[in-house]
Amino acid sequence: MREISAETIKNTVKMLFIDANHELGEDEKRAIENASKNEKSQVGQSILNALCENLKAAKELHIPICQDTGMAVVFIDVGQDVHITGGSYEDAINKGVAEAYTEGFMRASVVKDPIFCRENTKNNTPAVIHTRIVDGDKIKITALPKGFGSENMSALKMFNPSATREEIIDFVVETVKKAGSNPCPPIEVGIGIGGTFDYAPILAKNALARGINTENANPDYARLEKEILGRINDLGIGPQGFGGDTTALGVNIEYYPTHIAGLPVAVNINCHVMRHKCAII
Ligand code: SF4
Numbered sequence: 001m002r003e004i005s006a007e008t009i010k011n012t013v014k015m016l017f018i019d020a021n022h023e024l025g026e027d028e029k030r031a032i033e034n035a036s037k038n039e040k041s042q043v044g045q046s047i048l049n050a051l052c053e054n055l056k057a058a059k060e061l062h063i064p065i066c067q068d069t070g071m072a073v074v075f076i077d078v079g080q081d082v083h084i085t086g087g088s089y090e091d092a093i094n095k096g097v098a099e100a101y102t103e104g105f106m107r108a109s110v111v112k113d114p115i116f117c118r119e120n121t122k123n124n125t126p127a128v129i130h131t132r133i134v135d136g137d138k139i140k141i142t143a144l145p146k147g148f149g150s151e152n153m154s155a156l157k158m159f160n161p162s163a164t165r166e167e168i169i170d171f172v173v174e175t176v177k178k179a180g181s182n183p184c185p186p187i188e189v190g191i192g193i194g195g196t197f198d199y200a201p202i203l204a205k206n207a208l209a210r211g212i213n214t215e216n217a218n219p220d221y222a223r224l225e226k227e228i229l230g231r232i233n234d235l236g237i238g239p240q241g242f243g244g245d246t247t248a249l250g251v252n253i254e255y256y257p258t259h260i261a262g263l264p265v266a267v268n269i270n271c272h273v274m275r276h277k278c279a280i281i
Contacts, residue, residue, distance in 0.1 A: 002079075002137035004281060006087030009139065012279050013096025013127075016143035017072060018104040020275040021064045028249075028274050029055055031212050035186060035239075035246040044244025048186075051239070051272055066273050069106035070145030072097040072127035075209055079136035090129060098123035109148070130202060142209050142278045150183035150269045156201055159263040165224070168193070168265055173231045175267045176248070181241020184271035186249045188212060189232065192266040194256040204268035207252035209276050216253055225251045249274075 032055070036048035058065040074093055078084075084092075101108055101124035110125065111118040134140075155175045159167065172191060179187075190210075192203025216222040229251040238244025249272065258264065 001081055001083045003083050003085050004139055005085050006089065006092035008281055009084070009089070009092040009141070010096040010099070012141055012281055013074065013093050013143065014100040014103075016141060016277040016279055017097060017100035017145060018106075020143050020145050020277040021069050021104070021106055022062060023059050024055060024065065024273070024275065025211060025277075027211055027213050031249045032186070032272060035249060039239065039244050039246050041238055041242070041244035043242045044239045044246060047239035047242060048246065064106055065275070066147065066271075067107060068109065068147040068149060069101065069124070070147045070275065071110055071151075072101075072124055073130075073144040073146050073205065074127050075130045075132075075142040075144065075206065077132050077134045077140040079138045080133050081137035082139055089131075093127055093129055094125045097127045098125050100124075130205075138280050140278065140280045142276060144205070144209050144276045146205075147184075147271055147273065150179075150187060150271045153179035153183045154201070154204070154266070154268045156197070156264065156266045158197065159265055161261060161263050163263050168263075169224070169228055169231060171265060172228050172251075172267050173235065176232050176237070176269070177235055179269060180237060183269045184273070185237055185241060186239055186246045186272045188249055188270045188272075188274045189228070189251045190268040190270065191228070191251065191253040192255075192268070193253060193264070194258040195264060196258070196262075197264060199256060200264035200266035201268060203254040203256055204266040207254040208268055208270050208274065209278075210252050210254070211276065212250040212252075212274065214252065218255075221253045221255060225253050 190204040190208035192200040237247040
């Protein structure tokens with residue numbers, strides 16, 4: 001049994017959320033740069049160039065890429081041969097988030113109660129934590145600060161099992177069309193297919209965390225990803241909704257077995273600021 005302290009978990013979560021909010025991964029940056037080279041609309045191209053400048057400035061000045069520094073979503077794979085010492089697991093994660101957002105001077109965006117008392121918790125806690133117990137003696141932590149301009153545009157539909165591939169594509173494309181400029185395009189689209197009513201959206205968020213340019217290992221789903229991306233870009237919404245070829249930078253699908261009587265499909269939209277950082281301890 002390998003021991004990992006709650007302090008190590010806290011410090012890792014803190015570092016990941018600060019990093020994620022200040023610098024995108026290389027693949028994400030390159031996707032925006034490439035889009036700016038290929039965009040045919042002049043306005044669209046100038047917006048994409050401005051987004052690239054913004055990314056550079058955030059890195060150089062060590063300021064967040066966007067004022068909405070997101071609700072803290074954490075995916076954690078805990079090895080079954082790990083023993084966490086010196087404190088509670090969930091406390092360690094929430095302390096890491098609290099320190100990241102207060103000491104990192106990032107906006108606290110979480111309220112205590114969704115309806116009756118929308119009082120800010122002032123340190124962006126609690127996080128939304130998804131834990132899996134896996135083989136091994138390590139912990140893999142993925143931090144995903146999720147902005148709500150895009151989160152609010154996401155959707156779930158419980159299809160009949162007889163739904164066609166085309167109907168599923170139409171639902172995703174229609175969701176993006178309805179969102180228009182609200183999720184700050186160019187967007188990234190995570191799609192979860194299968195499981196249950198609650199599991200499909202988790203698959204969709206996990207699909208976002210997979211990162212851009214990561215084609216599905218299953219060729220049928222890889223083709224579906226490509227086709228949906230093409231259909232979304234044909235909408236012409238363009239960068240920040242001003243028109244153009246680049247409405248989405250990427251589409252990722254995660255799927256899971258489902259019940260014979262159903263076919264859940266969840267669409268989780270992210271803006272161009274596709275923040276996610278990962279560490280293994
Ligand atoms: S959708 Fe993204 S870019 Fe737009 S305000 Fe939210 S975090 Fe910022």
